[in-house]
Amino acid sequence: MSETAYIRRSGAARRRSATVLVALVAVVILSGCAAGGAAQPTTPPASALATATPAAVKAAVKCGDLLSDSDVQKLVGSEIVTVNPNLAAASGKKFGWRDGYAIEAVQGANCVWGEPGAEWTALIPLNGEPLFALQALPHAKAAWTELRPASGASGAAYTGGESYGGSCGGGVCHTDVLVGEWWLSADASSSNASLTERGFHNEVQKAVTALGTLPVPPAESVHNPIADACGSDAYTAAVKQSFAVPEASSFGRETQFGIGSAIQLATASGGCNYQPSNDGSGGSLMSAFVIPDAKALFAEFAQLAGQSTSTEFGRTTMNDNADTATSEYYALVGNDWVTIYAQPEPDSESHSKTFIDWLRATYA
Numbered sequence: 006m007s008e009t010a011y012i013r014r015s016g017a018a019r020r021r022s023a024t025v026l027v028a029l030v031a032v033v034i035l036s037g038c039a040a041g042g043a044a045q046p047t048t049p050p051a052s053a054l055a056t057a058t059p060a061a062v063k064a065a066v067k068c069g070d071l072l073s074d075s076d077v078q079k080l081v082g083s084e085i086v087t088v089n090p091n092l093a094a095a096s097g098k099k100f101g102w103r104d105g106y107a108i109e110a111v112q113g114a115n116c117v118w119g120e121p122g123a124e125w126t127a128l129i130p131l132n133g134e135p136l137f138a139l140q141a142l143p144h145a146k147a148a149w150t151e152l153r154p155a156s157g158a159s160g161a162a163y164t165g166g167e168s169y170g171g172s173c174g175g176g177v178c179h180t181d182v183l184v185g186e187w188w189l190s191a192d193a194s195s196s197n198a199s200l201t202e203r204g205f206h207n208e209v210q211k212a213v214t215a216l217g218t219l220p221v222p223p224a225e226s227v228h229n230p231i232a233d234a235c236g237s238d239a240y241t242a243a244v245k246q247s248f249a250v251p252e253a254s255s256f257g258r259e260t261q262f263g264i265g266s267a268i269q270l271a272t273a274s275g276g277c278n279y280q281p282s283n284d285g286s287g288g289s290l291m292s293a294f295v296i297p298d299a300k301a302l303f304a305e306f307a308q309l310a311g312q313s314t315s316t317e318f319g320r321t322t323m324n325d326n327a328d329t330a331t332s333e334y335y336a337l338v339g340n341d342w343v344t345i346y347a348q349p350e351p352d353s354e355s356h357s358k359t360f361i362d363w364l365r366a367t368y369a
Contacts, residue, residue, distance in 0.1 A: 065109045066141055066219060068116035071212040077118040080208050082197030083135035090117040090138075091309060103294055103344065104265050105140070106306070107274040110299045112222035113187075114141035136194040137208070140264055141216055144224050145188035148270035152262045161206045166213040170262065173202035180209055181264065184216045188271075190264040226273050229297040230368050231341060235277035239367075247360035248291055248347070250281045273297045276343075291357070292346040299342040306335070306342075317361060319354040336361040339369040 068087050078084055090105050105115040118137040142148075153169055160168030160180050166189070171180030176196050182189040191209050193200060234240050236255045245253045255277045260266035269275045276294040281287040296302065304313070312318045317336035334345040334357035343364060345357040 065112050066114035066216075068114060068118075068139070070219065071114060071116065071139055071141070071215050072118075072137070072208060074118065076208055076211060077137045080200060080204050081118075081135040081137060081193060081195035082199035083120070083195065085118045085120055085135050085137070088117050088119045090115055091306065103274070103296065104268055106299065106302050106342075107268045107272060107296050108140055108142050108264075110274070110296050110302055111143060111225050111272050113143050114139055114216075116140070134194060135197070136192070138190075138192040139212055140190045141184075142188040142190075142264055142267055142271060143221050144186050145264075145267045145271040146183060146186050148267040149183045149188055151270060152260060152266055154262060161209075163206075163210055163213045165217045173205055176200060178202065178205040180206075181262070182209065182213055184213050186221050187216050188264055188267050189213065189216060226297075227271065229273035229275075229295055229341065231293075231295045231338065231343065231364060232273060232275040232297075235275075235293060240277070241279075243360060243363045243367075244279050244291060247363060248281075248356045249352075250290060252283050253279050253281055253290060254283045255279055289348065291360070293360070294344045294346070295338075296342040298340050300337060300340045303335070303337055303342040317358070319357060321349050332357065334358060334361065338364045341368075 074086050091102065108115045116139040120135065157170065160171040160182070162168075163182055166182040166184040168180055168182045172178070176194055178191075178193045178200065180191050182191070189209075189212060191205075191212065193205050193208075241253055241255065245251070256279070258269070260269070274294070274296045276292065278292040279290045281290040303316075307313055307315060307318065310318070310320075317334070319332065319334040321330050321332050330349045332347045332349045332353035334347075334354060336343055336345075336358075338361065343361065345360060347353040347357055
């Protein structure tokens with residue numbers, strides 16, 4: 006089975022080491038770094054903060070079109086309801102939140118059922134807390150074909166869908182299913198006896214059947230100038246200049262079977278992770294992740310984060326299950342949402358802002 010992204014209520018305390026945090030951040034952020042033709046960096050102009058103009062967010066798949074609250078309640082044996090999966094992201098308590106926003110940007114489904122008012126974080130196996138999560142990514146058939154291992158057993162049999170891997174045991178279940186052009190990822194957790202493997206697959210089958218009847222949204226481009234050029238000489242030079250290091254180089258793209266990698270193959274979302282050397286030493290310097298055409302989603306995120314009038318802002322986040330912090334800087338570059346991640350230090354925010362200014366001068 007592939008590495009599974011699970012979700013956990015932010016109030017549940019579990020600590021992880023700094024080494025694990027760095028590894029997780031790298032896994033989430035790494036993406037394709039094809040050469041591009043950006044100009045060599047010059048001293049970037051001072052950026053002018055404009056007011057983010059909220060616009061209508063693209064109509065994503067409605068969670069209620071896939072499963073009802075009562076269906077999920079019967080499965081996990083608890084009175085849970087649909088909750089906003091972006092609240093924890095906005096409060097800095099969630100790994101992997103970019104995946105959800107990237108799915109929403111292409112009109113997919115990003116659904117979580119949990120306890121009312123709960124905030125949820127990702128990549129942590131659950132401790133019996135009632136949960137059901139569905140993500141559906143359109144135009145992902147080619148990504149499925151590329152990422153599906155040649156060996157290994159198929160998953161559970163679904164009418165109208167092809168599954169691979171997956172597992173169910175110990176109160177936690179997961180599966181991935183290809184439904185036409187849709188990649189469906191499902192996770193469940195509950196300490197109640199009502200969560201059984203048969204029950205889990207029955208509910209996933211309902212979602213598969215429902216998803217198969219929904220129209221596939223118009224295909225989005227899989228190319229974005231910022232993401233495509235992230236491994237270019239010009240981009241690397243801008244990283245060196247902005248972060249004041251003598252050398253910098255980009256990690257190559259790493260993919261694995263899972264919806265996170267599928268997003269980077271089936272959409273234009275992606276970016277690069279940089280190290281402060283040319284020989285792989287020095288750890289992580291910075292990472293940039295772009296969600297194209299996401300002005301409305303950025304405005305929603307900024308409002309949830311208490312920054313409703315800004316097109317860029319920075320903060321240091323400390324996930325509730327980790328012992329280390331990350332400097333994060335969020336900005337609109339044209340209509341594209343770019344997030345810069347760096348190791349916290351006195352100048353990390355100014356370095357990130359300088360790089361954003363260069364992106365604006367080069368690509369906006």
